[in-house]
Amino acid sequence: MSFVRNLWGALPQKATSYGATAVKLASAAPKRPLNIFPSVLQQRFQSTYEFDPALTATTGEDANADDVARLRKLRNIGISAHIDSGKTTCTERILYYTGRIKEIHDVRGRDGVGAKMDSMELEREKGITIQSAATFAKWGDYNINIIDTPGHVDFTIEVERALRVLDGAVMILCAVSGVQSQTITVDRQMRRYNVPRISFINKMDRAGANPFRIIDQIRQKLKLSAAALQIPIGSEDQFQGVVDLVKWKAYYNEGERGETLAIKDIPEELLELATEKRHELIEQLANVDDEIADIYLLEEIPTAEQFMTAIRRSTIALKFSPVLMGSAFKNHGVQPLLDAVINYLPDPTEVTNTALDAANEEKPVDLAPFSNHPFVGLAFKLEEGRYGQLTYMRIYQGTLKKGSFVTNIKTGKKIKVPRLVRMHSEEMEDVDELGAGEIGAIFGVDCASGDTFTDGTLKYSMTSMFVPEPVISLSLAPKGKETPNFSKALNRFQKEDPTFRVHVDKESKETIISGMGELHLDIYVERMKREYNVDCVTGKPQVAFRETIQESSKFNYTHKKQSGGAGQFGRVMGFIEPMTAEEEGGKDTEFDNRVVGGNIPTNFIPACEKGFRDALDKGPLIGHPVNGVRMVLEDGAAHSVDSSELAFRIATRAAFNDAFAKARPVILEPVMNVAITAPIEFQGTVIGGLNKRKGTVVDTEIQEDYFNVTADVALNNMFGYSTELRSATQGKGEFSMEYKDHQPVMPYVQEELVTEYKKKQQQGTK
Incomplete structure (x- = not known):
């Protein structure tokens, strides 16, 4: 009542x-x-x-x-x-x-x-x-x-x-x-x-x-x-x-x-x-x-x-x-x-769809979903088809016609639409035009996932989609001699999938692939073999650790180098402090310039920020990226002859590393939300297995003959779990996991990781 x-x-x-x-x-x-x-x-x-x-x-x-x-x-x-x-x-x-x-x-x-x-x-x-x-x-x-x-x-x-x-x-x-x-x-x-x-x-x-x-x-x-x-x-x-x-x-x-x-x-x-x-x-x-x-x-x-x-x-x-x-x-x-x-x-x-008007300070504009308006479309997915790159597109307003010209807002390139199709799984049906509100695909258009296209009269850009960060990495090398197909496959997969990343490790010179999980990377390795005839060997999976600080710390660092002729001089002062991620966009690192009075000339401030960004790429503890840090530059000094952009870039990076070491640094590891379903008779064994992997049980639920358990477990402790679960439940248990967040590792684990990293560095310098 x-x-x-x-x-x-x-x-x-x-x-x-x-x-x-x-x-x-x-x-x-x-x-x-x-x-x-x-x-x-x-x-x-x-x-x-x-x-x-x-x-x-x-x-x-x-x-x-x-x-x-x-x-x-x-x-x-x-x-x-x-x-x-x-x-x-x-x-x-x-x-x-x-x-x-x-x-x-x-x-x-x-x-x-x-x-x-x-x-x-x-x-x-x-x-x-x-x-x-x-x-x-x-x-x-x-x-x-x-x-x-x-x-x-x-x-x-x-x-x-x-x-x-x-x-x-x-x-x-x-x-x-x-x-x-x-x-x-x-x-x-x-x-x-x-x-x-x-x-x-x-x-x-x-x-x-x-x-x-x-x-x-x-x-x-x-x-x-x-x-x-x-x-x-x-x-x-x-x-x-x-x-x-x-x-x-x-x-x-x-x-x-x-x-x-x-x-x-x-x-x-x-x-x-x-x-x-x-x-x-x-x-x-x-x-x-x-x-x-x-x-x-x-x-x-x-x-x-x-x-x-x-x-x-x-x-x-x-x-x-x-x-x-x-x-x-x-x-x-x-x-x-x-x-x-x-x-x-x-x-x-x-449905209200909003674009950003690049010609008007990115002011939000509501699109009208009608065919007689200027064309605006979003390329939301790419595939390598039999006849070249296939670009899936949602038309938000206007009409897309075969043979018409469209402009990629990101690159400014004008492109002719050679072929227009409607998709039916892997089959295609050719069409002459697609109206507002439709979803179709175009061939032969070079672009990236998330690019906005217009008819050239508008400079509208659709808001981007959320792309989660990879949580696991593998080293990858082709069996035998490297062929052009190896890099061709990796380039194509990166273009198709924004969560699949590739980089070459500077120290080991190995190719490292990163993704959302073991299955994600296994599928790409298998696709390389089937689609590009490149058989690959993978290294031990590596989790995506992060480094951060737990308290603020001041810095006052002078970079000085004199070796005849013009030297190098740059002095920076300020502090670093922990920073929580912003709700919108998730940004959790920031460079804040508070220098007044011209002690550091304004033309050197961007170099200071570059030094900060350099330090974020490779943290001092184990060489992994740094998250959750704000650097505040308050003061400094410059020399009329010896100061340069390079000097201030080096000074800021060194100052960051010094302050980082004094700010109770900690290593963060990805923690996964693991959901397991298994017959009720195996409940004790399954929960015991989670405890052994240092998991924290969040929720358990019993449904007649089966039980569900949800736990938070560090990704580093989850390798090989599928085999363990199968043997513990006679093949009847199943589990899924997804990234939850990064959390500090145990102190003894941090010591082991730092020691191992220093050992690698010493071996590399020998």
Whole structure:
């Protein structure tokens, strides 16, 4: 009752508080519900939208009616989830029911074919998605662009760049495992790019499936307002279909591949549960939507149309996530999911995309998603195709035409578009033009991932995507004689994947590759062998240590060198102090110039900053990069003849190293969030193994015969864990891990690392 009182008390203030955004959403809401059709062959949709002349008030005065109608029937969605939740299987069923493919194949390629979206041979062998794959399909009158993303955290950049360009997403959860570690990561990525999502609880046919427990996890672990739009008919191996709480009908998939959707009355035995869950849906919506709150206070039941418009409004406003359920592998519940994508996820006109205007001090500008505006597009993914570089592009406004000229804002180069295609996994369909809101690909355009293209009349640049820092490194050398293919492969992989880095160690002269995990690097080593015929030998994995300080320290350093003729002189004074990372951008190092009175001439200040940056690249303790330090330059001295940029650069670097040693320096190591699932009888052994690796158990959860444990463990202690877990659980345990943060190493470990580094340096000087 307290909820009702609070809501009633708030009603006078919020009765007219929809605001411009809500009016826009309301104008975009479906005017009548869609029908659900009994067969894939009978997809005759009523139009969800009708073009309203008043719409130009919210979408731009020069909006073309045909263009708005096209955009209203377009959805750009991604399918994301934890490893092995059924993303690719679900996409395979979507493609089958929409008529894009004629046969269904298994993900692991047991029939020798493999899923359509896993086009890479390695993906079919390992049964995982490595690269995100794009396709498009037609559901009734609606066009849907779909990107199937990897679940493994090592390929998180693929999810990152897909969500950067999409308007909506389907978050898939396993009906048994529920919210897992990578689900939390995917949720964080969706929030980062403000992507509305539908939650789909998959694998309802599995033993132990409990969708309502998963919905509680979505609310508690992801802090999302969510409610079921469906309840299951039967459970586990008796799962037959779903009851739609919005339309108040039961849906059964019939036919060999579930291609016929039979609509029947709700079974008697499920009426009580359906009524209870519909009431729960109304309560959850009343918390986030004014219209449903009013209906709830009057103790009425919303109509199907009121339900749908409210769910759509709340989902697009990022206040609510509708939850559907089914079993993609057993062909249940996929057609209602497609209808939900149409009904509840936004079209390109309902999403605000912002660019930075380089011609106007990078002032933010909202883009208008219409084809008659100047062209703006973002290259979000690169691939080496059979015919040269394939560049995936999202068109934000304007039209991209074959043979037209576009300008790369970063380089200023004007480029002709030789070939324009729509992707269907590895297959292509040539097109003459792509309109605003579309996702396609172009051939023969040299650019980097994240470059913005325009028609040359605008200097707009899209905001960049988040790129996580690598956490693990390997030394890499070709077997036998080095060939040009070795460097060619490494250059291509770096261009395709911003989380894959390559550098040559100055001391050992070894080629070092860095990435997001062991699997990430293993895949690239395997691809070098298969795609470039370069067999490689890898060294022992090295973790990405960092160095930092725990307290501030002053410096007063003079660099003096005299050897006949002009000498070198530079004096710097100030202090260094710990610095926490900024919330926006994550910057955690800074050079602050506070010199007054010209004691250090202004033309030498940039040289001082370069000296500081040099010191950050290679820390004094073990030669790893330095994080979390601010250097404040307060004073100094210069000589009229002997001072130079080089002198001040050397002086600043030496001053930093001296102050660093006095500021309680510490080595940081990457700590991983490890999630393990195993049968309950092995719980003691698994937790004992984590303790042996000095892990900190964060959470444990028991689900019937299985238990889940989440722990924080240093990456340096995780090597070889997969073999240990398999042997400890008779092959039944599985784990995933993702980078959490860098934390100080134990004091004895720091001593060992410093001693080892000094020994290497002494050997190098001999």
